[in-house]
Amino acid sequence: MAESPLVWWRRQGLRFRLTAAAAAVLALALALSASVLLSVLDRALISTVDDTTMQHAQAVRVAADAGTLTSPITTNDGTIVQVIDARGRITHVTYGTxxxxxxLxxxxxxxxxxxxxxxxLDGRPYAMPGFLRVVVLSADRGQTVVAARPIGEIQTSLATAGRVLFVGTPALIVLLAVxxxxxxxxxLRPITALRRxxxxxxxTARSRRLPVPQSRDEVHSLATTLNDMLARLEEAxxxxxxxxxxxxxxLRSxxxxxxxxxxxxxxxxDGQHWQETAEGVLEDTLRLSRLAEDLLALARLDERGGVPARREPVDLGEVVRQTVDRYPEARLAACEPVVVTGDALDLSRVLTNLMDNAVRHTTSKVEVALSGDGVLTVTDDGPGIPEQDRERVFNRFTRLDSGRSRDEGGAGLGLAIVRETVRAHGGTVRLEDASPGLRAVVSLPPAR
Incomplete structure (x- = not known):
């Protein structure tokens, strides 16, 4: 079964299709231009002949009216003139007419x-080759002036011009197509380089990048964008x-x-205390469970691409009060009413992770405050974190040496979950020195 022309056309390369389309458009444009040129040239030459013939006819009519006509009538450009009287007889003519x-x-x-x-007028019946342009004027005493001029030269010129265009236009199309x-x-050479x-x-060569052309055009932008994408993929x-x-x-520990x-x-x-063994296994099992939950939370955040699971109004003050009530060491210093847009469970997890870290490291107390502009702070009076490490602790599986020495310490995913969740809700989180202790500051945009 033969494929359709449209399918065949789509199967061709981009270079062939662009060249063929450009040649087709050029051929159409040149054909229309040649047609218009010949038409305009024909009308201009015929109009010139008509004007010249009319001038000769008017001059003869003026002489006929004045009675000063001589025979034969003299013209210098081959114009044929006949003067016919009222009875239809030819009285004056040009030489050879x-x-x-x-x-007529x-x-x-x-x-x-x-x-x-x-x-x-066809001049062949009058022993004249080709066609004539004829003008008729009326003179005094019933006379009629008939003037005609051959247009064979015009037709020859137009035919020559047509042959030149007929031969030259395809040659020009081929030249421009090449x-x-x-x-x-x-x-398209830079695109070929990109493909290669x-x-x-x-x-095994993930760190390689695509060649970027020197020209500042769309291909340069494409190559730059693709290299940025490769860098992001490599980083991911x-x-x-x-x-x-x-x-x-x-998991191994x-x-x-x-x-x-x-x-x-x-x-x-016989010498084993089974209850202590069960308690130790249970503790390690709970540690595994917390790690699995944190990994699942991060996987869900990555899967959603930085978008909350839900977008609904959340009473952040109510979330703060419910969470703080679960920690005896915590005190709610301020809690102004504020509503944000997002997922209540995710925001509750953010505060829970911050509270767990604060309670784990505090010496005596933890203070929580929420302002009306969506700024949430969790402050402890523990040893704090050095300034150079306050950004690093938000990375996944990052724990400081002091945190690693604690048996109850987490896997270093809590603050990473906090930052990813806050970013998904359009907010920011940072750590500050509380002198003494550490203050976690979370800023969330209030709902509008």
């Missing part, structure tokens, strides 16, 4: 005279690998602890 047969019979003369325009093919090929560069980027892959590596490291406790208990069942 028929004195017996008028160029009486009805034809009357018709041309009434129109006031020149008429086309030039278009070369120019389009040169224009993309083909060379493999799993590195983060994913680091996440998998850190998660495996965090509690699993090894569980295995060791069970092996010791099974190896020495």
């Amino acid at each position: 028929d004195r017996l047969v008028p160029l 019979d009486a009805p034809s003369r009357a018709k041309v005279l009434a129109s006031g325009q020149a008429a086309l 030039a278009s093919w070369l120019m389009i090929g040169r224009t 560069g993309a083909a060379e980027i493999t799993h 892959e590195q983060r994913q690998r680091a996440l998998v590596s850190d998660a495996a490291h965090e 509690p699993l090894a602890s569980i295995r060791l406790q069970l092996e010791v208990a099974l190896g020495h069942p």
